[in-house]
Amino acid sequence: MADTDPAELERRIERTRAELAQTVDAIADRVSPKKVARRTVARAETSARQFLVSVGDRVGDVVGVTPRPIKPDDEPQGLWAEEEPNLGPVLVGVGAVLVVTAAIMLWRRRRR
Numbered sequence: 001m002a003d004t005d006p007a008e009l010e011r012r013i014e015r016t017r018a019e020l021a022q023t024v025d026a027i028a029d030r031v032s033p034k035k036v037a038r039r040t041v042a043r044a045e046t047s048a049r050q051f052l053v054s055v056g057d058r059v060g061d062v063v064g065v066t067p068r069p070i071k072p073d074d075e076p077q078g079l080w081a082e083e084e085p086n087l088g089p090v091l092v093g094v095g096a097v098l099v100v101t102a103a104i105m106l107w108r109r110r111r112r
Contacts (some may be wrong), residue, residue, distance in 0.1 A: 059090065062093075063086055063087065063089065064086055
């Protein structure tokens with residue numbers, strides 16, 4: 001008899017309506033362009049930070065400097081007080097890459 005009771009049916013309909021409204025609101029919130037953009041920007045920032053940390057670690061390995069955390073109150077002049085980085089190999093490598101890139105670009109331009 002509870003299945004045909006009009007008051008019980010109205011309560012079920014109202015409860016289902018409220019659940020459906022919550023579901024629709026959650027979907028709308030999830031696909032909102034502003035929210036999607038925020039999530040994308042946050043994901044890109046995280047990826048960029050991880051990339052910069054890995055590049056810094058690799059450059060530190062090439063240069064021979066062990067990375068150390070920097071505190072905001074550290075003096076910039078005393079940053080390399082313990083060990084001076086040897087930037088020579090890094091600069092030579094960057095120069096070599098620039099020369100090879102320029103040579104390839106000139107070669108391709110002349111082939112046209």
